[in-house]
Amino acid sequence: GEQVEQRPPHLSVREGDSAVITCTYTDPNSYYFFWYKQEPGASLQLLMKVFSSTEINEGQGFTVLLNKKDKRLSLNLTAAHPGDSAAYFCAVTGGSNAKLTFGKGTKLSVKS
């Protein structure tokens, strides 16, 4: 079945720096991709949902890139601020078994 590898598990950056979190997946037929954000003590909230036809997806303060050839999904925070400190999870679905598969998460810490 689908395997999703998320890197890095921990990331610490200074305020204003960029931060990049990457997920690689195995099923070439996957076609929906999600990023969820989980602030400390809070529930997971959807950050962005991406369909496979769109390679570059802009959000507020971040960009999600999808490289279907390399089966890689990345979340790029352009100028991180302390409010971005959270755990981030990618999730992938579609493909052969159509189940949502989550990455193991990245704990981002942004220091001021």
Next chain:
Amino acid sequence: GGIITQTPKFLIGQEGQKLTLKCQQNFNHDTMYWYRQDSGKGLRLIYYSITENDLQKGDLSEGYDASREKKSSFSLTVTSAQKNEMAVFLCASSIGGGNAETLYFGSGTRLTVL
């Protein structure tokens, strides 16, 4: 907007004990899910339900039972708690059960087994 309420927030049990976790949603969503979140392991699906009285096993269903007696509620039972087990159980819901659905999560129940 809606909300997903999980009770209790913290649950302490004894080895071998049967423990029940509850989840309520007021989104009027059809599909509800139970995930287990372990540190460093991401989210793993235990059970899901696409409508009242429906149950579907996820990847991690062994050792658990679930019940969807009403559209708005979905409960999970740990049939026999394992010693030193620690995990967060997350309930979620979505409008339907399709691949493109956004999941809405509760804040979790943190389980500790002594």
